[in-house]
Amino acid sequence: MANHPRSADKAGSKATIHEVAQRAKVSITTVSRAINSPSLVDPQTARRIWKAIDELSYYPDVHARSLVSGKSNILGLIVSDITNPFFPELVKGFEDAVVQHGYEVLVSSTNYDPERMALCVRRMLERQVEGVAVMTSEMQEHLVDQLVSRRVPTVFLDVGTPGAGISNIVVDYAHGINEAVQHLFALGHRKIGFISGPESLASAQTRRTAFLESMANHGLPQHAQWIRQGDHKVAGGVAAMNEMLALPDHPTAVMASNDLTAIGMMSAIRKAGLSVPGDISVVGFDDIWLAEFTEPPLTTVRFPRDQVAQQACLALMSDLTMRADASKPSEYRVETHLVVRDSTAAV
Amino acid sequence: MANHPRSADKAGSKATIHEVAQRAKVSITTVSRAINSPSLVDPQTARRIWKAIDELSYYPDVHARSLVSGKSNILGLIVSDITNPFFPELVKGFEDAVVQHGYEVLVSSTNYDPERMALCVRRMLERQVEGVAVMTSEMQEHLVDQLVSRRVPTVFLDVGTPGAGISNIVVDYAHGINEAVQHLFALGHRKIGFISGPESLASAQTRRTAFLESMANHGLPQHAQWIRQGDHKVAGGVAAMNEMLALPDHPTAVMASNDLTAIGMMSAIRKAGLSVPGDISVVGFDDIWLAEFTEPPLTTVRFPRDQVAQQACLALMSDLTMRADASKPSEYRVETHLVVRDSTAAV
DNA sequence: TCCGGCGATGGCAACGTTTTCATCAGGCTA
DNA sequence: TAGCCTGATGAAAACGTTGCCATCGCCGGA
Numbered sequence: 001m002a003n004h005p006r007s008a009d010k011a012g013s014k015a016t017i018h019e020v021a022q023r024a025k026v027s028i029t030t031v032s033r034a035i036n037s038p039s040l041v042d043p044q045t046a047r048r049i050w051k052a053i054d055e056l057s058y059y060p061d062v063h064a065r066s067l068v069s070g071k072s073n074i075l076g077l078i079v080s081d082i083t084n085p086f087f088p089e090l091v092k093g094f095e096d097a098v099v100q101h102g103y104e105v106l107v108s109s110t111n112y113d114p115e116r117m118a119l120c121v122r123r124m125l126e127r128q129v130e131g132v133a134v135m136t137s138e139m140q141e142h143l144v145d146q147l148v149s150r151r152v153p154t155v156f157l158d159v160g161t162p163g164a165g166i167s168n169i170v171v172d173y174a175h176g177i178n179e180a181v182q183h184l185f186a187l188g189h190r191k192i193g194f195i196s197g198p199e200s201l202a203s204a205q206t207r208r209t210a211f212l213e214s215m216a217n218h219g220l221p222q223h224a225q226w227i228r229q230g231d232h233k234v235a236g237g238v239a240a241m242n243e244m245l246a247l248p249d250h251p252t253a254v255m256a257s258n259d260l261t262a263i264g265m266m267s268a269i270r271k272a273g274l275s276v277p278g279d280i281s282v283v284g285f286d287d288i289w290l291a292e293f294t295e296p297p298l299t300t301v302r303f304p305r306d307q308v309a310q311q312a313c314l315a316l317m318s319d320l321t322m323r324a325d326a327s328k329p330s331e332y333r334v335e336t337h338l339v340v341r342d343s344t345a346a347v
Numbered sequence: 348m349a350n351h352p353r354s355a356d357k358a359g360s361k362a363t364i365h366e367v368a369q370r371a372k373v374s375i376t377t378v379s380r381a382i383n384s385p386s387l388v389d390p391q392t393a394r395r396i397w398k399a400i401d402e403l404s405y406y407p408d409v410h411a412r413s414l415v416s417g418k419s420n421i422l423g424l425i426v427s428d429i430t431n432p433f434f435p436e437l438v439k440g441f442e443d444a445v446v447q448h449g450y451e452v453l454v455s456s457t458n459y460d461p462e463r464m465a466l467c468v469r470r471m472l473e474r475q476v477e478g479v480a481v482m483t484s485e486m487q488e489h490l491v492d493q494l495v496s497r498r499v500p501t502v503f504l505d506v507g508t509p510g511a512g513i514s515n516i517v518v519d520y521a522h523g524i525n526e527a528v529q530h531l532f533a534l535g536h537r538k539i540g541f542i543s544g545p546e547s548l549a550s551a552q553t554r555r556t557a558f559l560e561s562m563a564n565h566g567l568p569q570h571a572q573w574i575r576q577g578d579h580k581v582a583g584g585v586a587a588m589n590e591m592l593a594l595p596d597h598p599t600a601v602m603a604s605n606d607l608t609a610i611g612m613m614s615a616i617r618k619a620g621l622s623v624p625g626d627i628s629v630v631g632f633d634d635i636w637l638a639e640f641t642e643p644p645l646t647t648v649r650f651p652r653d654q655v656a657q658q659a660c661l662a663l664m665s666d667l668t669m670r671a672d673a674s675k676p677s678e679y680r681v682e683t684h685l686v687v688r689d690s691t692a693a694v
Numbered sequence: 695t696c697c698g699g700c701g702a703t704g705g706c707a708a709c710g711t712t713t714t715c716a717t718c719a720g721g722c723t724a
Numbered sequence: 725t726a727g728c729c730t731g732a733t734g735a736a737a738a739c740g741t742t743g744c745c746a747t748c749g750c751c752g753g754a
Contacts, residue, residue: 014497016740027704032742042702057493062473063413064740068709072410083439085636088429095456104470107454109442123451126409146404150361234640263640270642289432293581293610295617295642363710374734379712389732411710415739 015056023052035060066128075316076129077107078120080136085260085288086305090135093309101317103130114138121146131155131316135308137202153319155312158203167315167330169308173203174210176301176336177255180283181214183299183338184253188347189281193226193251195240195261204232207257207285226251230261237264245272252347253281259288259300266294266343277345287339296342307334362403370399382407413475422663423476424454425467427483432607432635433652437482440656448664450477461485468493478502478663482655484549500666502659505550514662514677516655520550521557523648523683524602527630528561530646530685531600535694536628540573540598542587542608551579554604554632573598577608584611592619599694600628606635606647613641613690624692634686643689654681 021028026045033040034049041049052058066072075098079087095105106127108120117138124132125146131153147154148166155167184192194211197204208227215222225247230236237256241264244250256262262284266276276282276296284291284300291298311332319330368375373392380387381396388396399405413419422445426434442452453474455467464485471479472493478500494501495513502514531539541558544551555574562569572594577583584603588611591597603609609631613623623629623643631638631647638645658679666677 014740018740028741029704029706029743030702033703036742040702045702059469059473061414061475061740063410063419063475064709065742066410066709067408067414067711067740068742070709081439082429082435082442083636085432088435092428092430092456109439122406126406128408128410266642267640289430290637290640293614293637294640295613361710365710375711376713376734376736377732380733383712387732392732408710411739412712413739414710414741415712417739 014061015058017058017060019056020049020052020058023056024049070128072128072130073103074106074127074129075103075313076124076127076132077105078110078117078124078132078134078136079107080110080112080138082107082109085290086286086303087135089289090305090309093306094133094313097310097313101313110136110138112138114140118143125150125152131320133157133312133316134159135312153316155315155319157308157312158206163330165319167319167332169311169315169332169334171203171303171308172333172335173207174213176303176338177207177210177285178214178217179338180255180299180301181211181218181220183340184255184281184283184344185218185220187253187281187344189251189253190220190347191223191226191249191251191253192220193223193228193244193254195228195230195237195244195254195256195265197230197232197257197261199229201232204257211255223251226254230257230264232258232260234260234264234267237261238268239264241265241268242272245269245274251280253283253344255283255285257285259284259286259291259298262298262300262343263290263294266298276343281344281347283338283344291339292341294343299341299344300339301336302339303336304334361408362405364405364407366403367396367399367405370403371396417475419475419477420450421453421474421476422450422660423471423474423479424452425457425464425471425479425481425483426454427457427459427485429454429456432637433633433650434482436636437652437656440653441480441660444657444660448660457483457485459483459485461487465490472497472499478667480504480659480663481506482659500663502662502666504655504659505553510677512666514666514679516658516662516679516681518550518650518655519680519682520554521560523650523685524554524557524632525561525564526685527602527646527648528558528565528567530687531602531628531630531691532565532567534600534628534691536598536600537567537694538570538573538596538598538600539567540570540575540591540601542575542577542584542591542601542603542612544577544579544604544608546576548579551604558602570598573601577604577611579605579607581607581611581614584608585615586611588612588615589619592616592621598627600630600691602630602632604632606631606633606638606645609645609647609690610637610641613645623690628691628694630685630691638686639688641690646688646691647686648683649686650683651681 017028017031021031030041031049034046038046077094091107098105106129108123110117110120121143132147133155135157137159153165157169158171196208212222228240228243230240254265256265262282266282269276269280274280284298287300287302291300315332364375364378368378377388378396381393385393424441438454445452453476455470457464457467468490479494480502482504484506500512502516504516505518543555559569575587575590577587601612603612609629613629616623616627621627631645634647634649638647662679
């Protein structure tokens, strides 16, 4: 380590702009300018300064910077649970988009806990984030207020109504779900079931409604017994499917509100000695990474997480730059589409 | 929003400690004390202060705080790729452990890119993190130096040698791998193959070596054709397995360096018209979340990511508190263990 | 020759905290 | 009663930046 010049200098203690100035024989103001507005300083001088910066391996202290400028250069991202296979892609997409705009990201998980959600918001506020993307549904009124009253641009996923500094990304669940029903219909399925998500989750309700509507549009019967509730986890899919299989007459195809549920369903179907898609076709929702590698690979509706991430970033950036310009959309739409794999077949 | 008292006050601009002091009719010093060392202020006064804090919904500015104290209250975590199913659990575990100690976490992904790795380290340094957990292998000498010379406690996973402020978590790959070989041996397998990870990945090499050693210890032959290379992704597993299946005489069991590889293998085996575990037994490594839900559920060696995360946190905390105490272990061990599911059967 | 402007630089206040060093009133001990 | 400790408070100096307001040559136009 001793032979790396850059680290050899002031071991342990950070170099300050002061030391750089001293070494380059200029004032700290000039150093600051060389870094932030290079056009204002003489090229000769600038070179000297950069040399000093390099020799001291100096970098500005973000805290001091933020303190004086009031800007943190950070965008917050709140998700439910990084462990849920739905989110990592979203996080990554958001991160990539955000760094491209020169910002950094602070990620926080709520663990589906409203209390922890409050903590997340507080944390974001404390760190002076310049904008927040809330990609979870444990949102509560008063937390929104906290964000709003602090004038922090915020973008929600699928929740709430847009307004000043509040954007919303609305996902067109119905489109993909309709494609799915149509796909099953085309394969000859007439008896189609649905296993929904938790009652409390708004987006789960939306999916269920969209399914029912699409069924009606296709002139298909809605058998109450074939509409059951899961929990968006594997276990819920297993349980609901078992109930359905116990019915004297069960559907030939079942759609799930969520891929995890679909995976549980497939497991239950196999355990019952039936096959997918031979006996029952299965359609999921989300198209998590894993869907491609289940056996059989899962036909599912793709939730475009990358697009959502990008739009979220865009929405925030737009709020950040053209502040107080009310004429922008502030509502963004993304589509969902069916991805056909091998878990569906003709009846 | 107007009826939430807390948000109604100073909309838009943050309250400062000054305003709190003014409202509570004390000096800012006393306010600071009320917050940080409650024992030093009269209960009466404290009550007044907290009332003011509440009314203004004041919270301290972390930047100002960090600036003066030199402490950021943040621990960094560097991982390769949040999208890789191996990592989310690690991140979550670390986060949970760290917040329990009153710290916060800053996560950064390298995307396997050394350049971006440098950026990550820089970012951590800029933010004045008090410690860093490096859970990736794209580490380079000079980056370590940067950390070391800044006296930032660091903990590595499986890499490098411990030293002052440098801890290391060493994973006992051999133990679990040996259990796996033993398990296959007990099931009657004698022809056992292995598909390794990328050449460049140290931990992949370690796994391969451990496998070979265990084979030797069991007096089993090492057929060069049965040891092939993958890339720790699904595609690599498919390719390597196909090569193996094309052999005139293929193994009755194959172990993978990684679950993704094992999943690819299973897919290739099925495509070839053979069954798992009927024709070939498969063992993975890592025990990613998904392993439980493959078809058949994958027998694999569990990489204890939660333990690693906890130990990493512990190592950092210990470095942080008993600074300059050289007598601590600074090397932590975690075990790996076989998890038997349904992808292995008697020959 | 003088003045306005401009390019390059420096001085200094501010940002919101924590922290060290006083200050001050009581109450206790001697 | 003098001295001292103790508990409660304040004043002011940092912390490392940025940005405003000078300052200072120097050049070109009147």
